[in-house]
Amino acid sequence: MRILVIMGRVLDPGGIAVNRRRGRIFVNREEYVMQPADRCALEAALRIKDGLQPRGAEVVALPRSVLPDDDVLRLAVATGADRAIHLTSEGTVEADDAGIAQVLAAAAERLGGADLVLTGATTLDTGQAQLGPRLAEALGWPQILSALHVEASDGHVAVILKQGKQYVTVEADLPAVVTVLPDALKPRYPDGVRLINVYKRIGELAAAVEQWDVADLVDVEALTPLLEKRGQDFPPERERGVRVTGAPREMAQALADALRQWAPS
Amino acid sequence: MDFTFSPEHVALRRMIREFAENEVAPIAAEIDREGRVPFETLKMMGEMGLLGVCFPQEYGGMDAGETGYCILMEELGRVCTSTATNVGAHIGIGAMSIYLDGTEEQKQKYLTPLARGEKIAAFVLTEADAGSDAAAIRTRAVREGDSWILDGTKTFNTNGSFAEIVTVLAVTDPTLGARGGITAFIVESDTPGFEVGTHENKMGIRGSSTAELIFDGMRVPHENVLGKVGEGFVSFMKTLDMGRLTLGAACLGGAQAALDWSIEWAKTRKQFGVELAHKQSVQWMIADMATEVEALRSLVYRVAWMVDTDQPFTQLAAMCKMYGSEVASRAIDTALQIHGGLGYTRDFPIERAFRDARIAEIFEGTNEIQRIVIASNIFRQHGVRIRP
Numbered sequence A: 001m002r003i004l005v006i007m008g009r010v011l012d013p014g015g016i017a018v019n020r021r022r023g024r025i026f027v028n029r030e031e032y033v034m035q036p037a038d039r040c041a042l043e044a045a046l047r048i049k050d051g052l053q054p055r056g057a058e059v060v061a062l063p064r065s066v067l068p069d070d071d072v073l074r075l076a077v078a079t080g081a082d083r084a085i086h087l088t089s090e091g092t093v094e095a096d097d098a099g100i101a102q103v104l105a106a107a108a109e110r111l112g113g114a115d116l117v118l119t120g121a122t123t124l125d126t127g128q129a130q131l132g133p134r135l136a137e138a139l140g141w142p143q144i145l146s147a148l149h150v151e152a153s154d155g156h157v158a159v160i161l162k163q164g165k166q167y168v169t170v171e172a173d174l175p176a177v178v179t180v181l182p183d184a185l186k187p188r189y190p191d192g193v194r195l196i197n198v199y200k201r202i203g204e205l206a207a208a209v210e211q212w213d214v215a216d217l218v219d220v221e222a223l224t225p226l227l228e229k230r231g232q233d234f235p236p237e238r239e240r241g242v243r244v245t246g247a248p249r250e251m252a253q254a255l256a257d258a259l260r261q262w263a264p265s
Numbered sequence B: 001m002d003f004t005f006s007p008e009h010v011a012l013r014r015m016i017r018e019f020a021e022n023e024v025a026p027i028a029a030e031i032d033r034e035g036r037v038p039f040e041t042l043k044m045m046g047e048m049g050l051l052g053v054c055f056p057q058e059y060g061g062m063d064a065g066e067t068g069y070c071i072l073m074e075e076l077g078r079v080c081t082s083t084a085t086n087v088g089a090h091i092g093i094g095a096m097s098i099y100l101d102g103t104e105e106q107k108q109k110y111l112t113p114l115a116r117g118e119k120i121a122a123f124v125l126t127e128a129d130a131g132s133d134a135a136a137i138r139t140r141a142v143r144e145g146d147s148w149i150l151d152g153t154k155t156f157n158t159n160g161s162f163a164e165i166v167t168v169l170a171v172t173d174p175t176l177g178a179r180g181g182i183t184a185f186i187v188e189s190d191t192p193g194f195e196v197g198t199h200e201n202k203m204g205i206r207g208s209s210t211a212e213l214i215f216d217g218m219r220v221p222h223e224n225v226l227g228k229v230g231e232g233f234v235s236f237m238k239t240l241d242m243g244r245l246t247l248g249a250a251c252l253g254g255a256q257a258a259l260d261w262s263i264e265w266a267k268t269r270k271q272f273g274v275e276l277a278h279k280q281s282v283q284w285m286i287a288d289m290a291t292e293v294e295a296l297r298s299l300v301y302r303v304a305w306m307v308d309t310d311q312p313f314t315q316l317a318a319m320c321k322m323y324g325s326e327v328a329s330r331a332i333d334t335a336l337q338i339h340g341g342l343g344y345t346r347d348f349p350i351e352r353a354f355r356d357a358r359i360a361e362i363f364e365g366t367n368e369i370q371r372i373v374i375a376s377n378i379f380r381q382h383g384v385r386i387r388p
Helices: A036-051 A071-079 A097-110 A131-139 A192-200 A248-262 B007-034 B039-048 B065-079 B081-101 B104-115 B232-268 B280-308 B314-343 B350-361 B367-381
Strands: A002-007 A009-011 A016-019 A024-027 A032-034 A058-063 A083-088 A116-120 A143-153 A156-163 A166-173 A176-180 A209-213 B121-124 B140-144 B147-158 B165-171 B182-188 B194-199 B210-221
Touching (some): A002 A036, A002 A097, A032 A036, A036 A071, A036 A116, A036 A143, A058 A071, A071 A083, A097 A131, A116 A131, A131 A143, A143 A166, A156 A176, A192 B007, B007 B039, B039 B081, B065 B232, B081 B121, B081 B182, B081 B232, B104 B165, B121 B147, B121 B232, B147 B165, B165 B232, B182 B210, B182 B232, B232 B280, B232 B350, B280 B314, B314 B350
Parallel strands (some): A002 A058, A083 A209, A143 A176, B121 B165
Antiparallel strands (some): A009 A032, A016 A024, A143 A156, A156 A166, B165 B182, B194 B210
């Protein structure tokens, strides 16, 4: 089985400060981390791979966009992915998720196909949830979104997700695209030896991260973005918490309702 | 001069920091309060390969060099001195002694499981009457056919109460003293005659185990002699040299943590209408603290680089330990002053850091011994041989 995991990076939220008064985001420390939802997608892929031992599965990491460096992909290999494909380009690639979906679909074909594609359900910075569905469309595969739990074997995937207050299991025949929620799973730490070897580019992992030119996969000119960013603004200031008033019994009821509404899923 | 860390070391630090913050830090107060060794986090570190961070991959290690090991100690020291102590005793002196002086067979048999984190190591030297005066040990090893019989009591041993593989220094020829009369042995702790005695009730690093070890007619095979018979003292001193650098790295982590807490406190605590950050006395305290931390950081990683490039490092490693332990103590003391009364309570990590830091000026060779080592090296370079 070949599982593709689409992974991106995001600025470490701990290194940025939001200044509402000046309407700007200040980057105090420019450090990138894996998109949390993508990291859960990788963990889901690795758990499927662990479950399929000794036949095993091949987990290949690909990027969510044309990244300036392959750090996220190296980290994916260090964590357990068998290989990774870094997308490079001579010039800048003007593409949004729709365009990248075309690139990734072409990459999947060049890899010789895949059985399952996993990616994060949303991005931490932009809150986008497009990539999974758009990639499913580009591949012509079924899609299951916002998974909490994924199991796959021999031509079949079963996903648990939340619908309202219930958990439901949704199944599909492979190949399929599944997107995973952030915090769905506790992701594993990278393996130290793999980490050193993939970053030093030695041993078995010397060629684990391959460089593919986007121009070899699609016509870069044809990737016109569908989305145009026209500006940004801050959401209105929210009052924190909920105010309850009334007689003690009414207040208790209102408080209980609020707590139930906010209860973690 | 390129002062940047290599990509693998940057990635390693990120991985260790996340691990330290998510797994080690949350239980730091608890293991101190309960006086227990966090076996669960040691196991996780073993699985990640961290317990063999500096050893070659052919022996199950990670091959991240001394620099990688300093990074590990710094990141652990930043969140939990007890954990840094457990790991330091295992890697830096326990397993290290086998790496430096073991035969190929000994390394395959003993170093490999240690590097993989499958077993834990300890380094057994100190006795009741032999602390700084390490050559005054009295544990005896007597040859009997193809084994040695060890008898004696060792004190203040870290990890010895649960380690599976320990390296022990014993007297093989009482007439010869340190030069020729002392031998190192690799001992498996399930050997009959190996007993764990009293556990010390310590001021700090209470999440580490410090215990008495008693050897009573313990039979150790001759092939477990580490290095050559009679040359154990020299080989143990070599191991301690390596350990000094990484203790300096752990102190760096502790000092950095004190600095970070002080900055956060100065940003939030208000008195006389303004945050403490606007008060000059606090600014100066933080400026001094930050300068010492930077100086220590430069020293530690420069010495790590010297080790990784096979340059002599004894004198500078002693400086790392001496300066590092004193910087950490000063930083934590200043942090306590900045935090005031609240810092004195157990609700804050400072009182634990204060108790934990103090030992660094004492163990692994007291700072007085370090000063002697440094001065001896300096004068030897000038043609004067000092006798301590």
